[in-house]
Amino acid sequence: MIEILRKRRSVRKFENRAVEPEKVELLKEAVLRSPSSRSFDPWEFVFVSDQSLLKKLSKSKPHGAEFLKGAALGIVVCAAETKSDVWVEDCAIASILAQLTAQSLGLGSCWIQIRKRSFEEETSSEAYIRGVLGMPDTLRVLSIIAVGYPAEQPEPIPRKQLKDGKIHLDRW
């Protein structure tokens, strides 16, 4: 796991190449194994590989999502808000597990933030995505994880660049 953490960087450029079905199955297994508060499992995942839908989803917000149209897969991480008061935390855990699993499979990924973002002035990114994917209004959307074979390899961050001052021992 530490090797996966060392190598993982956000990838926003992807090869024009599908992800093998076996790898997609492993990504599905990974997110379904996410721990959730009180095991309520409030999350739902929409695995999107249809290129025209990925293109539409890449317009979910004005900046920071455009590269999704070049990805092989977008995992839309959403939840029924009424099922858990900590659905955000549960969805965030599933999102990072998808990213780490992608890394372990030789794939690149990037988190696209959706919650609290806007498609345009009067429309949230969440509402736009619900419309594109035909999701019920009761579902909240935390993120989309863009996944594909990397066409860029950002350098791993050296150990000495990590912010050791963020670690506090015993007392603040």
Ligand SMILES: Cc1cc2nc3c(=O)[nH]c(=O)nc-3n(C[C@H](O)[C@H](O)[C@H](O)COP(=O)(O)O)c2cc1C
């Ligand atoms: C909660 C969260 C939201 C993020 N949202 C976006 C996003 O909307 N678009 C994007 O391109 N990257 C997004 N990222 C990726 C971060 O920009 C990236 O993780 C950060 O710059 C560190 O770089 P690294 O992942 O290569 O280590 C997000 C990451 C997190 C954890």
